[in-house]
Amino acid sequence: MTAKEILSLTAVQLGKKIKDGEVTSVEAVKAVLDQIKAMEPLLNSFVTIEEEKALEQAEEVQKRIEAGELTGPLAGVPVAVKDNICIDGMKTTCSSKILWDFVPTYTATAVENLKRSGAVILGKTNMDEFAMGSTTETSAYGATRNPWNPDHVPGGSSGGSCAAVAAAECFYALGSDTGGSIRQPASFCGVTGLKPTYGTISRYGLIAYGSSLDQIGPVAKDVTDCAAVLEVLASHDEKDSTSVERKDCDFTEALRDDVKGMRIGIPADYLGEGLDLEVREAVLKAARILEEKGAILETFDLGMVEYAIPAYYVIASAEASSNLSRFDGVKYGYRAKEYDGLHGMYKKSRSQGFGPEVKRRIMLGSFVLSSGYYDAYYLKALKTKALIKKAFDEAFSKYDVILGPASPSTAPKLGESLSDPLKMYLGDIYTISVNLAGLPGLTVPCGKDSKGLPIGVQFIGDCFKEKNIIRAGFAFEQNRSYEMPQMAADAMAGKEEK
Amino acid sequence: MAHMIDDTTIEYVGILAQLELDQTEKEAAKNDMGRMLDYIDKLNELDTDGVEPMSHVFPVHNVFREDVVENGDDRENILKNAPERKDGAFKVPKTVE
Numbered sequence: 001m002t003a004k005e006i007l008s009l010t011a012v013q014l015g016k017k018i019k020d021g022e023v024t025s026v027e028a029v030k031a032v033l034d035q036i037k038a039m040e041p042l043l044n045s046f047v048t049i050e051e052e053k054a055l056e057q058a059e060e061v062q063k064r065i066e067a068g069e070l071t072g073p074l075a076g077v078p079v080a081v082k083d084n085i086c087i088d089g090m091k092t093t094c095s096s097k098i099l100w101d102f103v104p105t106y107t108a109t110a111v112e113n114l115k116r117s118g119a120v121i122l123g124k125t126n127m128d129e130f131a132m133g134s135t136t137e138t139s140a141y142g143a144t145r146n147p148w149n150p151d152h153v154p155g156g157s158s159g160g161s162c163a164a165v166a167a168a169e170c171f172y173a174l175g176s177d178t179g180g181s182i183r184q185p186a187s188f189c190g191v192t193g194l195k196p197t198y199g200t201i202s203r204y205g206l207i208a209y210g211s212s213l214d215q216i217g218p219v220a221k222d223v224t225d226c227a228a229v230l231e232v233l234a235s236h237d238e239k240d241s242t243s244v245e246r247k248d249c250d251f252t253e254a255l256r257d258d259v260k261g262m263r264i265g266i267p268a269d270y271l272g273e274g275l276d277l278e279v280r281e282a283v284l285k286a287a288r289i290l291e292e293k294g295a296i297l298e299t300f301d302l303g304m305v306e307y308a309i310p311a312y313y314v315i316a317s318a319e320a321s322s323n324l325s326r327f328d329g330v331k332y333g334y335r336a337k338e339y340d341g342l343h344g345m346y347k348k349s350r351s352q353g354f355g356p357e358v359k360r361r362i363m364l365g366s367f368v369l370s371s372g373y374y375d376a377y378y379l380k381a382l383k384t385k386a387l388i389k390k391a392f393d394e395a396f397s398k399y400d401v402i403l404g405p406a407s408p409s410t411a412p413k414l415g416e417s418l419s420d421p422l423k424m425y426l427g428d429i430y431t432i433s434v435n436l437a438g439l440p441g442l443t444v445p446c447g448k449d450s451k452g453l454p455i456g457v458q459f460i461g462d463c464f465k466e467k468n469i470i471r472a473g474f475a476f477e478q479n480r481s482y483e484m485p486q487m488a489a490d491a492m493a494g495k496e497e498k
Numbered sequence: 499m500a501h502m503i504d505d506t507t508i509e510y511v512g513i514l515a516q517l518e519l520d521q522t523e524k525e526a527a528k529n530d531m532g533r534m535l536d537y538i539d540k541l542n543e544l545d546t547d548g549v550e551p552m553s554h555v556f557p558v559h560n561v562f563r564e565d566v567v568e569n570g571d572d573r574e575n576i577l578k579n580a581p582e583r584k585d586g587a588f589k590v591p592k593t594v595e
Contacts, residue, residue, distance in 0.1 A: 105575035198555055212554055241561040242554070310538040321515060328516065330588050332579035342593045347518040359517055360530055366514040367507075367531065368538075380541050382551030387544065389555060422533055438555030463555070 003031040004492040008484070011077045011171040011225040018065060018076040025058040025065070025076030028171075029120055032078050036122070036169045038491035044144050045154075045164035047083045048091050049123040054078065057120045065118065073228050075118030080170035082161050083124040084131055085216065086205040087111050090121070094207050095139035096129045098327050098334045098353030108205020109237045110174060110216045117232045122170055125160030129355045130324065131181055131209045133157050134424055135417045138357045143414060146189060147485040148453055152411040155185030161219045162189040167488040172220040172229055176206060178213045179312055180406070180431025183443040186219055187406035187456025190445045190483060192473070193219045194226040197463050198438035199244030201230075202237035208323040210316035211242075213435040221482050223444060223473040227251040230466065246464065254467035259475045260294035262468070265399035267302035270430055276409040279455050282447035283405045286457040289479050290403075290472060300398070304391045307384050308433035309425055313361075314368050314381035315436070320358075321365025327353065360421065389437045396462035401472045403459055405430050406443040410453035434460055442469045444477055501535040503528040 001023045009017065017023045033051055040046060058078070064070045081087065084094045086104035093099045111121070128138040136144040136159025144159045146152040147167040154163040158175030162185035165173050175182040177195035186193025195217045206216055218229035231252055236245040266287060271280055291297045329335035329349030336348035354362070368377035395402060407427055417424045434441040440463070443456040457476070459469040508528055512519055519527060573586055582589040 102579055105578050238561065238563070242556075242558060244556065307541060307544060310540050313534065314538055314541075325516065329581055330590055331576075333581070335581035339591070342591045343516075345591055346516050350516050351518045354517075356523075356526075359515075359519075359523075360527070362515045362517065363511050363527055364531060364534055367511050367535075370511070370514055377538065379551050380546060381538075382553055383546035383549040384541050384544060386549050386552035387546070389552060421530060422537060 006031040007168040010221045015073045025062040029058040039167045045160045061118045070118040072117040078120045080125045080164045080173040084207040095127045097140040109202035128157035131157040155188035157181040159185045165191045175219045178210045180428045182217045186443045188411040190454030194442045197440045201233045202240040204239035210319040254470040255474045262295040263399045264295045266299045269305040270404035278449040282455040286446040304388045311381040311384040312432045317361040317365035321362045385436045392437045400468045406456040406458040410449045440466045444473045501532040503532045
């Protein structure tokens with residue numbers, strides 16, 4: 001197989017070809033490393049690339065596949081991992097200066113699960129610092145660019161993972177999603193991203209931002225890959241006290257082109273003011289395709305939508321202020337060179353190590369938790385969260401799946417978002433309530449705008465009902481073929497000529 | 499802006515957050531936090547009387563295990579990323595005279 005043929009495969013397709021002996025894991029890793037070399041100067045999807053380690057792993061995995069020890073669908077397939085997920089011996093920075101030299105001495109359970117299934121890890125992907133942001137511009141190691149148009153952002157915070165999948169720099173990637181950080185960049189980059197029900201994938205080894213909202217999830221070229229990866233990632237883990245023991249983890253069973261009788265609700269509040277017209281059109285067209293396939297569509301009022309963002313920023317910032325207090329220059333990471341006394345060292349190390357967006361959220365979080373304000377802000381937000389959950393419970397008594405946009409617009413240009421944080425936060429309106437209610441959400445590419453930038457449709461399911469959104473996404477996807485950005489295809493074509 | 503964050507508040511938040519801001523950062527923080535709190539005030543439109551605060555979506559309970567030592571001596575791993583270390587411990591500036 002040529003490099004171009006290999007790189008055009010999905011993860012599951014590649015896994016099958018490796019198993020059938022048509023291509024080796026080492027060949028796949030070499031093809032993808034070449035693609036990384038061609039794309040990285042333009043995109044900056046990665047913080048760390050482990051070329052030698054990847055080739056060593058591929059050789060070892062290939063032997064075990066040939067010996068019949070590894071038989072899973074993803075054995076030998078190269079993966080990229082977001083830089084907030086710890087891997088023993090591999091630098092993990094959270095795209096922050098404060099963790100510039102941090103090399104974990106343990107591996108996240110999600111990554112252990114991948115390794116057990118024969119995954120080959122290529123390196124760590126860029127992100128907004130500590131996953132705080134929607135553009136991957138707050139990274140201390142430079143912004144990532146969108147492979148569909150490098151003047152635009154890839155979205156965030158899992159922008160590196162999504163750009164890397166879109167540009168064929170890996171076959172799939174791990175992201176994390178606290179308020180939309182998998183689903184929004186997947187939508188901006190024209191790839192598929194899934195955030196499972198809270199508690200499905202262990203958070204052990206995921207560097208915490210908002211612990212009650214954080215979930216790891218897959219980013220891939222299609223729904224089949226996402227379902228296959230989720231099946232590997234989902235596990236009950238005693239190292240994560242919020243891990244849920246699930247019995248229905250055969251997610252690939254839901255990959256059926258059948259939505260007959262499926263009840264799909266479209267929240268009218270997701271189609272109103274602020275939504276770009278081209279995004280609206282593409283999302284409604286996706287809904288009509290499912291209707292033609294036999295789904296029952298209905299528009300309804302979800303309610304509470306406008307309260308999700310303020311509630312989220314109180315809760316996520318509060319949890320972040322507590323979680324990030326561990327970075328103080330003592331146990332790991334950056335320590336200021338000059339300081340006065342112990343407390344001076346804490347303050348100087350943190351002030352020099354954290355970027356502006358992280359400081360903004362730590363300060364807001366410290367404020368809403370402080371004595372005198374706790375009830376008015378933090379408890380109020382937790383009560384709002386209960387009402388949001390109730391609104392979804394009512395919706396899921398009527399519908400199997402909720403369908404809507406992933407983001408109000410397509411990817412903005414670099415430099416347009418950070419000047420007005422509040423405006424940037426408003427872009428999370430369709431994704432954020434899903435985290436507050438602990439629900440699973442999936443975004444699938446559904447078209448492009450007049451500028452040629454991808455648009456994603458989001459499917460939201462009730463807790464533990466990933467199979468419904470996988471089935472809806474898979475059925476929808478049968479009507480379109482995967483499209484790769486021109487830039488990535490050109491890089492491969494260049495190789496053919498050599 | 500309905501919320502005017504004064505210097506005292508921002509100093510206090512700086513202490514809680516263990517952050518040291520220069521004058522420019524302080525002014526920006528006052529403005530940003532004021533705007534965010536104005537926006538968050540939207541939650542006051544909601545009647546939440548009698549609503550139980552929801553910290554977790556699913557009922558979470560303490561996960562206990564038997565009090566048996568399972569890990570060995572992990573000192574070297576724990577200290578591996580320390581910015582400064584001494585005699586098998588983290589080294590910090592002197593705090594007690």
